[in-house]
Amino acid sequence: MRPFTILAAAACPLPLANVDTDQLIPARFMKRPRSEGYGQFLLHDLRFAEDGAVRPDSPIDRPERRCAQILVARRNFGSGSSREAAVYALVDAGFRCVLAPSFGDIFASNAVNNGLLPAQLEEAEAERLLGWLDQGGQEITVDLRECAVRAGGHRFAFRIDPVWRTKLLNGWNDIDLTLSHAAAIGAFAAADAARRPWAGLPPAEGGQG
Template identity: 55%
Template sequence: MTPIVRLQAIACALPQINIDTDQVFPARYMKEARRPPSGYAPYLFHDLRRGSDGELREDFPLNAPINQGVGIIAAGRNFGSGSSREGAVYALVDAGVRCVLAPSYGDIFAANAVNNGLLPARVDEHDMEVLFTLLAPGGVRMNLDLQACNLTVERRSFDFTVDPVWRTRLLNGWDEIDMTRRHAEDIAAWCRHDRELRPWAQLPFEPAAA
């Protein structure tokens, strides 16, 4: 995964609360067993972005020309609730979104986000209201520093929180296996000691090198 240390991007406000995974990525577009090469970006917020006639809605913020290329989404509480659909995260990432700001998240969505290099940053609800106002004109750029857990927009500064383990993973672009590999020397030392202590418990062959 691509590490996130500092992020400079257009931020778009979606002030609704309880945006669930079906709103982020409707289930009917998961027709293929595998993620298509073209990605899921065209289906991101599909039913919110389009009217019953299929045409893009002018009143939906992500459709505004000034918000094209958005990299950060600021949303209301309980973002990504509902099903465990990882396709919701795929759609965000495929569209170029690297961070979502919200007061709270669906637990499974937040874990899926980190697994795919997407930062689920928690921002105080009062600060989110201020951010919604600052981002309302559209096309507003935000600077985010994951090392300091701080973001700035329109010369205003805000703190956010993220699970410390998730923060480490995102700063380094690590998945869960990488988190284990960073302890490789300690694991190897334990294995050597265990072979000396319990030779009778060892396999009769050496595992193949990775």
């Protein structure tokens, strides 16, 4: 994954609470292979009318928001089922960060494992950002090193699990995180083998242990 340190990018307001994973990507689109990309299905039923026309009130389809990499939403974002495809849809649509007061637990974990930052703000701060964007604000800077958000004259701190922060800063998945402790794991294994030689596996027949 690409490391996430500082992102200065256009932002899109989504002034809705309880946006669940079925809204992020309806289940009927999940039979398609990921190689085709899921970005076109992001928030499909909120964005498109039955005839396929873009709804005039769709925030992410406004010309000034189409290149947005940051989404600002209200509480309980990504609730509902555990479908990882909800994160795929956001990532494939170009988003690298979601700012919201709270997230569905499984969604947030899936987000981190796909390089998407779920940054948790206070509810009043999220509302101020939404208001700033509604009044014409464009670019937000998200600094994961400082856990800070800057937008116009606003500056807020955000929260994220410290292990998730480490993974995103380094572009690590769970295996990479484990390998980062390889020296300590090796030292423990060697010390344990010396302390409890009887606990080790016997040498393989015809080979070396």
